[in-house]
Amino acid sequence: MPAGLLGIEDLSREEIEAILNRAKDYQPVQDHFKRLDILKGRMIVNLFFEASTRTRTSFEIAAKRLGADAVSITASGSSVSKGESLVDTLNTLAAMRPSAIVMRHSASGAPHFLARHLPIPIINAGDGTHEHPTQALLDARTILDLRPSLEGLRVAIIGDIVHSRVARSNIYLLSKFGVDIVLCGPAPLLPPELARIAPGVRITYDIREAIRDADVIMMLRVQLERQHEAAFPAGEYFHFFGLRNEHLGLARPGAIVMHPGPINRGREIASEVADSQVSAILNQVENGVAVRMAVLERILG
């Protein structure tokens, strides 16, 4: 494993398997969990330039459960340009000598920039529209809790793919395990190049076609904050790309519905699907802590 975790793309299958296996050890007994001292005396800085409740909290809990100290810095970046604050932050952070930095930023590649200039492991907690590696790891952990292996599965990823760091990390991860990946969304949010970023990826603009025979259906949030233009007619989005009960019959029996959250009910997913038995959305949240513990341990342990 490299010094930090910038993305899934550069990880080997073996490295991913090691993290997923270790995460399993950290999974159960979340409410009577004993604090470990694997990372005792270590300091982990959570540097969030973009609002995030669940990812930041999840990293904090993971760090504390391993016995590390966790400090969270949330930069709003409203008054100062974010560029200036990032460079300024560089020196401040270096002086604090943290053991690792967990970073979320609205710019793709921002953690790579930091990693080039700091001798401290950087863990990418989501960079712009690029990657969100720990989300893909916890998604894989969630699937593996319900299926014996990833090989041979068909996974449909539906929504605003081009702006989704969750989609990219999942595509890179699932592709390494020979998963048959189908991407579906409005054409301007699903450029044909996406089928070429990893092996085993297909594209369709028809949600029924995407869901047919799927073992896993990953719904993505429509990220209105990342739309720089009216790239698709928003009014008809749910009609053509929203997941509804009627679609589930097309999937393989017992298909799993996933969503990285937060959910827009009635926009990309119908409420009754989100709340149904097939939904693994809450399992995803629970696995977040376990996977992040495994990642922190692997980088710092």
Next chain:
Amino acid sequence: MPGLLIKHGRVIDPASGRDERADVLIRDGLIEAVGQGLDGSAEVFDARGLVVAPGFIDMHVHLREPGFEHAETIETGCRAAAAGGFTSVCPMPNTSPVNDNPTVTSYIVERASRHAVVNVFPIGAITKDSAGETLAEMGSMKRAGVAAVSDDGRPVMNARVMRRALETAKAFGLPVIQHCEDLNLSAGGDMHEGVESTRLGLRGIPSSSEEVIVARDLLLAEYTGAQYHVAHISTRRSIEMVAQARSRGLAVTCEVTPHHMSLADEDMPPYDSNYKMRPPLRSRGDVAAVVDAIAAGVVDAIATDHAPHAGSEKMQEYERCPFGIIGLETALGVALQVLYHSGRIPLTRLVELFTVGPARILKLDRGRLAPGAAGDVTVFDPDLEWTYDLDKSFSKSRNTPWEGTAFRGGPVATIVDGVVVWRRD
């Protein structure tokens, strides 16, 4: 002045077709004679084993003065030019204030006469403030010394304004240089739109954003009969359209930068802003098309688009970094590698792209080694082994992808008006 006698070099002068061992005698700033066994009371420059060429002309640079002197000045930019073998440079008008009137033009000419070690032929704006609306004072700027007009970096979006600009420039005998980019198609883009941009999660600048403007402008150039030049051409289709226009006899020319002939989008280390410029590094296929076009004679000039940015401006997240790289000191090294050592073009053709090629476009009385011509000479060694070291750069900026690159071939001495203004130590 005693004069300068450059002896025993391989004299390559594409304008006259000369390529032979000969001497060049410069006196009073002008070339007095070119021939074998020249003598006379003059300082001797031994050019044995070296190529002696007309002074190189870079028709596309940014010297950042006035307005952005923290990144470059006329003085530092011209020193970098000299160290790259250039004896003349043409600074684009996107200074602050914009070079859109004769006062700014005169200021630049005046500053250059005092501080520049090479010739400076400014390029004026097409429209006031390069805002794309009202035509700039082209006639007065020409009198003040501009060699062409361009709204480089802020291309003329309004087709009607472009039409009027072409008509006006034609009447004043000025070429119109366009940075071809439809700003609506490219809005927000940070790199070439393709698999790489998709992989990295960066917004794309599609090839079509260049091509729709090339297509539009070629139609307007034909309609108006004006002289039109495509700056830093970067895509296969743009080249096809320019080639077709030329075959139909239009007064259309184009230039290629060292980076667009050598680097593709996939060569960029992840999010390295030293690879970020407009037009962006295109696909491998586009790079091949650019090199093919040079070999086929469709390209008239190599121009660097030397675009200095202060270090702090490039020390940001990729999407916030400004566009552009410096290129004066590495241009010849890159061009020799990509075009000559690869066997794609002979040395004469390479020299042509740096000399008479741009001189013809801008109607400059430069770029040739004939008695009576300006005493501008570039001496280079096509096989010299050297490594680019930014710490020795004359530019005030450091934004280049070629730091630490080992080159085969590079400039050895730069002579302007008979004076050696730079010499490799």
